[in-house]
Amino acid sequence: MIEPAEKTSVARTLGYxxxxxxxxxxxxxxEIQIEGGAGWATSLPTWRIENSIWLDIFWGGRAMTxxxxxxxxFMALVFFSPLAFTGRWTWRNVGxxxxxxxxxxxxxxxxxxxxxxxxxxxxxxxxxxxxxxHWVGGAPVDYWGGLAVALVILVTRHWRSSK
Numbered sequence: 001m002i003e004p005a006e007k008t009s010v011a012r013t014l015g016y017x018x019x020x021x022x023x024x025x026x027x028x029x030x031e032i033q034i035e036g037g038a039g040w041a042t043s044l045p046t047w048r049i050e051n052s053i054w055l056d057i058f059w060g061g062r063a064m065t066x067x068x069x070x071x072x073x074f075m076a077l078v079f080f081s082p083l084a085f086t087g088r089w090t091w092r093n094v095g096x097x098x099x100x101x102x103x104x105x106x107x108x109x110x111x112x113x114x115x116x117x118x119x120x121x122x123x124x125x126x127x128x129x130x131x132x133x134h135w136v137g138g139a140p141v142d143y144w145g146g147l148a149v150a151l152v153i154l155v156t157r158h159w160r161s162s163k
Contacts, residue, residue: 013158016100017100021103024108027104028107039129040068046066048063048065049065060140060142075101075105102149103147
């Protein structure tokens, strides 16, 4: 049986994840204004590293750009800022920040396709989204892997707190 404190904890986590999706929606819109129809910063004046074994291992084979280096780092700082402000660097809080960051990027990327006038659902595919190198089940592998990792973190976080 789920105790009232656990229900509150799960409800707070779900509320947090809803907030993360709202943030992803707004960021996707901002990124559409920056990139337009040229995804993965292909038309931005930024440095690019196209081929590297490290990109294949850690970046899904996508190019690393100056734009993405700064944006990804900034968003990580955003998600970890509550821990820095409160000084509460517990494993549970770090896990929630990591899970939130993963959910943010998966949702932001998917929303970028859906609401971008140059793309939409029809162009959410491996041909038009060529920077996503690996697809399974109609979506980039990164989406499935990222969401699986986030789910494991969140389930572990709540399972461990109920003991």
